[in-house]
Amino acid sequence: MPAYAVLTTVSNQPGILFGLTRVLADRQANISHVDIISHVDRDTEIYLEFAVEGAIEPIVEGLRTVTGVSAVEATPSFSKIYGKRIVIMGGGAQVGQVALGAITEADRHNIRGERISVDTIPLVGEEALAGAVRSVVRLPRVRLLVLAGSIMGGDITNAVEEVRGKGLIVISLNMAGSVPDVADLVVSDPVQAGVMAVMAVADTAKFDIVRQQKRKY
Amino acid sequence: MPAYAVLTTVSNQPGILFGLTRVLADRQANISHVDIISHVDRDTEIYLEFAVEGAIEPIVEGLRTVTGVSAVEATPSFSKIYGKRIVIMGGGAQVGQVALGAITEADRHNIRGERISVDTIPLVGEEALAGAVRSVVRLPRVRLLVLAGSIMGGDITNAVEEVRGKGLIVISLNMAGSVPDVADLVVSDPVQAGVMAVMAVADTAKFDIVRQQKRKY
Numbered sequence: 013m014p015a016y017a018v019l020t021t022v023s024n025q026p027g028i029l030f031g032l033t034r035v036l037a038d039r040q041a042n043i044s045h046v047d048i049i050s051h052v053d054r055d056t057e058i059y060l061e062f063a064v065e066g067a068i069e070p071i072v073e074g075l076r077t078v079t080g081v082s083a084v085e086a087t088p089s090f091s092k093i094y095g096k097r098i099v100i101m102g103g104g105a106q107v108g109q110v111a112l113g114a115i116t117e118a119d120r121h122n123i124r125g126e127r128i129s130v131d132t133i134p135l136v137g138e139e140a141l142a143g144a145v146r147s148v149v150r151l152p153r154v155r156l157l158v159l160a161g162s163i164m165g166g167d168i169t170n171a172v173e174e175v176r177g178k179g180l181i182v183i184s185l186n187m188a189g190s191v192p193d194v195a196d197l198v199v200s201d202p203v204q205a206g207v208m209a210v211m212a213v214a215d216t217a218k219f220d221i222v223r224q225q226k227r228k229y
Numbered sequence: 230m231p232a233y234a235v236l237t238t239v240s241n242q243p244g245i246l247f248g249l250t251r252v253l254a255d256r257q258a259n260i261s262h263v264d265i266i267s268h269v270d271r272d273t274e275i276y277l278e279f280a281v282e283g284a285i286e287p288i289v290e291g292l293r294t295v296t297g298v299s300a301v302e303a304t305p306s307f308s309k310i311y312g313k314r315i316v317i318m319g320g321g322a323q324v325g326q327v328a329l330g331a332i333t334e335a336d337r338h339n340i341r342g343e344r345i346s347v348d349t350i351p352l353v354g355e356e357a358l359a360g361a362v363r364s365v366v367r368l369p370r371v372r373l374l375v376l377a378g379s380i381m382g383g384d385i386t387n388a389v390e391e392v393r394g395k396g397l398i399v400i401s402l403n404m405a406g407s408v409p410d411v412a413d414l415v416v417s418d419p420v421q422a423g424v425m426a427v428m429a430v431a432d433t434a435k436f437d438i439v440r441q442q443k444r445k446y
Contacts, residue, residue, distance in 0.1 A: 026259045027257075029250045029253075030253070033250050037243055037246075042241070048260065048262055048369070049368075057367070087367075088363075088364070093357075094350060103336065104332050108332040116321045116322070118321065118351045120321070123353060127350075131346060132348070150264055150304075151266075152266060
């Protein structure tokens with residue numbers, strides 16, 4: 013089915029998304045992505061991506077009639093623009109080095125037609141990191157997580173086991189604590205960890221991380 | 230109003246989000262974030278954040294009764310976990326250096342209670358970059374864009390003017406092409422550009438980018 017995207021401008025009140033999704037459900041459109049973008053100085057925008065048989069014009073017209081909606085425009089889909097995501101989290105010094113390797117390698121693959129983005133969050137503390145690890149599987153388009161630090165264990169290790177159980181690939185730097193014991197792959201050099209992370213998710217690469225399971229570099 | 234988050238497991242078919250949002254609209258819940266997470270090997274998940282007066286239990290019960298929904302669990306909200314985002318795009322060599330500065334600086338602010346994440350996409354070509362710039366304002370929680378390259382102009386410049394018109398702050402490296410002419414701030418050293426980007430969005434910093442308008446460093 014053809015995929016479309018629309019950007020709507022709406023008032024910030026309950027029931028708007030219900031109204032918009034009713035129009036899409038009535039036409040059997042399958043929604044694949046939603047973003048609600050709040051602004052301090054103007055109306056909220058809701059961005060929707062969906063697949064549907066048939067023309068988009070009647071849907072755009074239908075969305076315009078929803079109460080609270082002031083504007084609707086068809087727009088390019090951005091899942092194509094941002095592509096797959098790698099997330100790197102941990103201490104700033106190590107996250108920066110892993111990012112350097114990942115960004116350079118992603119650049120090489122993106123030139124060949126891939127779309128890989130590299131997202132980072134410098135974060136310390138067992139509780140904060142464990143929470144961030146658990147929520148990474150709820151972010152759209154994330155394929156792989158790199159944990160970059162000097163010591164990680166305790167509840168972070170539990171969180172890594174949980175997200176691996178949900179299918180996320182986890183690379184850990186070689187570090188103190190129990191996180192390296194539960195990662196898919198352990199790498200000592202942070203730049204190399206970043207490069208391997210990208211190779212693992214790129215369709216343009218031939219590196220199979222599953223074959224590397226539990227290896228240490 | 231108290232804010233809540235739920236993670237639902239659903240079948241991949243039209244109408245599910247309509248069913249879920251009907252339950253929330255019936256209870257005057259105001260939805261602030263939606264993520265649809267597709268998996269190749271198991272059911273789709275839909276994550277919803279919303280604010281509502283009253284208890285969450287009846288809402289969770291209501292969501293469980295929606296056709297196509299197999300599981301609903303209350304979960305921690307992740308807008309608190311990932312916080313504000315800075316996006317860096319352009320050529321891999323420069324994006325990596327800007328990221329290094331931004332990640333190091335974000336680490337220093339995050340230790341003091343901020344939550345700033347640094348997202349990057351290495352990308353070349355006028356059309357691809359212009360599209361990515363335009364769509365950055367549709368990504369949630371993005372406060373600032375850094376354009377990092379050696380030459381950018383043409384339609385990328387038009388795109389920068391459009392997103393600045395929508396309130397996004399844009400920092401450009403000092404480079405060839407017309408993009409530096411339309412940015413809020415132009416910085417020659419990529420590491421410093423990354424540091425300034427974080428200072429500009431951190432509540433824990435005292436740097437006011439508006440005062441720096443059209444300055445070149």
